[in-house]
Amino acid sequence: MELSKSLYSGKKGWLRLQEIISDYNPSGIYILVDENTFKYCLPVLLEKCACITEACIINIPSGEANKTVASIEKIWQMLTVGKAMRSSLLLCLGGGVITDIGGFAAATFKRGMDFVHIPTTVLAMVDAAIGGKTGINLDSLKNQVGVFAQPKSVFVFTEFLETLPERQKLSGYAEMLKHALTDSQDHFADLLGLNSPMNACIETAILRSAAVKIEVVEQDPSEGGIRKVLNFGHTIGHAIEAFSQKNDTDPLSHGEAVAIGLICESYISSKMFGLDRNNLAKISAHVKLHFKHYTIAAGTVDELLALMFHDKKNTDNTQLNFSLINNVGNPVWDKFPGENLIRKSLKYYMDIWKVI
């Protein structure tokens, strides 16, 4: 299946979704939601898809902390109680947690039932719902268990973003920025031209961003090579995210941490490769304008480095593995900047806030 042909949006999307649903027995529709999408998104879905006359609603608590074995067991049990069959359809209506766990539940229920993703956050639209990675966390280990399984289709309906909190939009925007930086100078310029993350939550910009991920994933579905470019900003970003979750009462979101990672890893890209000062300054200024300052005390850098080493994606023997950019639109991967340059990049992030 070509991913690019299974992504639908807007009016055409609603028609296509109704077509798909109509192919299933009316009693064969299951909808996975959390308490937020139950309240804000499910009514919209039911209104737009009048063909859903019966559906079993499976409601799980929102948030990464609930992407657990207990939650997936509950989903399997609800599918069982609702008499789901391999010929039934699961609609995953929500953010990345819902699409990850819903995809895994569907791919394993009776050895595989169909599912579609209807992402309701920017992050899920441009990232989580694309690419066929499904799974759950095991204790504190993210996505430790799962399978690669493609949804029948992915639907981007930007009306769902109207009720999305601004901070969550910002979180998704960091991934849009990453996609633009790895894609092309044009894409980067156009995204910045929209002037703000909130303005970027429009269909054209989101579809363009999703298309970057789709193109990469189609070339490398099981992450053997080029898919690693999607990790740009994430080696440092993930470490900062983990540190913040452990230490802050109001921790950074994934995207907020990735935004910091993008600055640091752009700095490393400028030192190791051809990323020019002008673009580095543009990236830094843009993130600084829209994201809050996060203090990285000098004493915490060692802990951040330890967290980077701990992340399974990063280690190639004893070195930290980075995905960087040679310049905007020209990503490279399997690069090893070394500890000193990583420390300098974190210092660079702190220094840009000192300049007035």
Next chain:
Amino acid sequence: MELSKSLYSGKKGWLRLQEIISDYNPSGIYILVDENTFKYCLPVLLEKCACITEACIINIPSGEANKTVASIEKIWQMLTVGKAMRSSLLLCLGGGVITDIGGFAAATFKRGMDFVHIPTTVLAMVDAAIGGKTGINLDSLKNQVGVFAQPKSVFVFTEFLETLPERQKLSGYAEMLKHALTDSQDHFADLLGLNSPMNACIETAILRSAAVKIEVVEQDPSEGGIRKVLNFGHTIGHAIEAFSQKNDTDPLSHGEAVAIGLICESYISSKMFGLDRNNLAKISAHVKLHFKHYTIAAGTVDELLALMFHDKKNTDNTQLNFSLINNVGNPVWDKFPGENLIRKSLKYYMDIWKVI
């Protein structure tokens, strides 16, 4: 991958297994066992495979009752604690429960690590370990959750059968009988020519039986059509197994129930299709000789029919769906004998015990 090329046995098998293991990092070997295979089979494996210098042993309680979400969570956690990676290898050493749950654990750990099956029961050698079905039970529902995933290889080592209880050999023998009946007149004659189920636990007979399943599965991996022939004897067999588990203090094994199913469904085959009286008599006499009598009271037939309707494999609209034989070696599927003939077949089973 061709299944037939990934099945190894005997001396060649031990060499091939060592070759495969040597391809992995010495610390990357994980062995799933239950308390029985830990005691009786693991020492043999370690002695034969001197190349295993380090391995993480994952021991779960034996029996169908432990093919649960709790068990698979324990396996995932043990793989995590043991620092398993996608480049590690899981050896599933045991009967059908171990190969089913081990295959599912490996296929889902970090979205898929390699696994091989080393079945230690007749049933697992000729049936469970072949065909790529992996999974766990959900509450009382068998294999409700799982994926299709092929082991890297399957190894048949009949030395493991030396410590297998006779009743478990008998259980596997029922599936060998089914394979012979659906395969050819020759296969059936040769199997009966071995004179007893215990004599049939030899490598040549087991490999020939496994080959029947391999051939069918290769033609139809996801059970759309011809794979259904493997269900011969199982529509009635499963109902009797479920009934016995519910009502008897020492319930029938899977194979003991299937043996009864084979008699009943051979009777139906003789009434609906061309299975001749001579073969029907031969099958009945053979089962009668080697398996114990099980009493099916007239009053329980209604309950057995209800159980057949409840089994998800059997219902095609409102009729019970059977896989039968036109004659020995000539299987047919999607057949609907109707309730009366099913009742008569159960009566036939009871009647054969009356004849001296």
